[in-house]
Amino acid sequence: MLGLYPELDPYDHGMLPVGDGNTLYWEECGNPEGKPVAFLHGGPGGGASARHRRLFDPERYRIVLFDQRGCGRSTPHCSEPDVDLSVNTTWHLVSDMEQLREDRGIDRWQLFGGSWGSVLALAYAETHPERVTELILRGVATLRLKEVQWLFGGGAACLFPEAWSRFLAPVPYARRGGDLLEVYHELLNHPDPNVHGPAALAWSRWEGETVKFTPQEEVVAAFAEPEFALAIARIENHYFRHGGWLAPDQLIRGAGKLSGIPCVLVQGRYDVVTPATTAWELAQVLPGAELKMIGDAGHAFDEPGTLHELISATDRFAAGWEGRSGLSSAEVERKEIRMLFGDEHVRRYEETDGKVGHDWQEGVPTLVLTTKGRKTGQDRKFALIYQEDNGNPVIVASKGGAPNHPGWYLNLQENPEVRVQVWGDKFTARARTATGEERARLWDKLAAVWPAYNDYQKKTDREIPVVVLERV
Numbered sequence: 001m002l003g004l005y006p007e008l009d010p011y012d013h014g015m016l017p018v019g020d021g022n023t024l025y026w027e028e029c030g031n032p033e034g035k036p037v038a039f040l041h042g043g044p045g046g047g048a049s050a051r052h053r054r055l056f057d058p059e060r061y062r063i064v065l066f067d068q069r070g071c072g073r074s075t076p077h078c079s080e081p082d083v084d085l086s087v088n089t090t091w092h093l094v095s096d097m098e099q100l101r102e103d104r105g106i107d108r109w110q111l112f113g114g115s116w117g118s119v120l121a122l123a124y125a126e127t128h129p130e131r132v133t134e135l136i137l138r139g140v141a142t143l144r145l146k147e148v149q150w151l152f153g154g155g156a157a158c159l160f161p162e163a164w165s166r167f168l169a170p171v172p173y174a175r176r177g178g179d180l181l182e183v184y185h186e187l188l189n190h191p192d193p194n195v196h197g198p199a200a201l202a203w204s205r206w207e208g209e210t211v212k213f214t215p216q217e218e219v220v221a222a223f224a225e226p227e228f229a230l231a232i233a234r235i236e237n238h239y240f241r242h243g244g245w246l247a248p249d250q251l252i253r254g255a256g257k258l259s260g261i262p263c264v265l266v267q268g269r270y271d272v273v274t275p276a277t278t279a280w281e282l283a284q285v286l287p288g289a290e291l292k293m294i295g296d297a298g299h300a301f302d303e304p305g306t307l308h309e310l311i312s313a314t315d316r317f318a319a320g321w322e323g324r325s326g327l328s329s330a331e332v333e334r335k336e337i338r339m340l341f342g343d344e345h346v347r348r349y350e351e352t353d354g355k356v357g358h359d360w361q362e363g364v365p366t367l368v369l370t371t372k373g374r375k376t377g378q379d380r381k382f383a384l385i386y387q388e389d390n391g392n393p394v395i396v397a398s399k400g401g402a403p404n405h406p407g408w409y410l411n412l413q414e415n416p417e418v419r420v421q422v423w424g425d426k427f428t429a430r431a432r433t434a435t436g437e438e439r440a441r442l443w444d445k446l447a448a449v450w451p452a453y454n455d456y457q458k459k460t461d462r463e464i465p466v467v468v469l470e471r472v
Contacts, residue, residue: 005055044120118139144278
């Protein structure tokens, strides 16, 4: 089972003026001489992240990421008052992509888009098919009326009634049976922060609660960050109210323009945000499309089965690129073990007593930590890098330098008794956070194994905890 490539930093980045007072943040990662690929983030308004860089082999790909108008590091940001959304449409974004391609000196590029990113990829490819080498689309959408009504008209509410009640909370009771997109348009653009703030959180949280096959607290918390929530809610509502400025069924009817462009569609069977029917219908009319239906996945790109198919597709399309061809079967096996991720990493580790998964990368050992969910009381398992000190494993609560602690650390603060597996050795431990000189000494020990910890600490104002797991 394939997972994300190792973390990497951009070798170049900048701000591109695209007109109408908008400036796009862009970055390039990987191999400057590699196969060009453009990553198209979701939302609209979701922004690109460091994890998205890791969907591509950095030795074979020239990876281009950018934040679309109004979000992420692009300016102006739609969380700011008085931002002009009239110059933020699908066709503005298609034009922006062409300006970025020309600015970066790229002739043709692969497009990788998920959720809203799949809509933008199709709109661009049907407009500029001569500029596209391949398409990889995940959580496929075409922004037809029935798709929008499913998510914001009560269809998905049948599966997530508790979350839907929170989505409806800011809406006056008398208007809950009406056009919720219009009601939310009024709320999100109300000048009073006490009105538009709660509305933005309710809108964004609804997406966060439905995006995963199994809802996760950390994902919901990320969607509830106020500045992010206000931008994504305003932009999404703006696009969805206008049907993406697309004619009815436009992207389905225009699929014939993509003849000759290899395309892989990766779709979660239980995707509540963009239901599987759209991917299936597109596959019927998209010449030569491969549909990968993942039986145990929802909408998110990093669910194990979905992630495996996405990495398989990017690897396959880069197979002819000079630099990484001709791997032996042993090298391929080592690569797969090294790239295990998330729940799949835990599962393979437990199944094999660490024979698969302990060495996540060469010289980087991992263990499996089991905590009790602080809200649910259920077991939560995580594969984490560790080092031993006086016979006790030591781990780091880095979360990649994010401003808040990872969920597992919050869990063990609530209940420090945990279970640990190192290779086949399974034991109970009591977690404590190291301080002072001990923390400094242990930090250096962990950073020697994973130097990126030092970069993570520079990115955040919090002191990243170092945790000792003392056997009991």
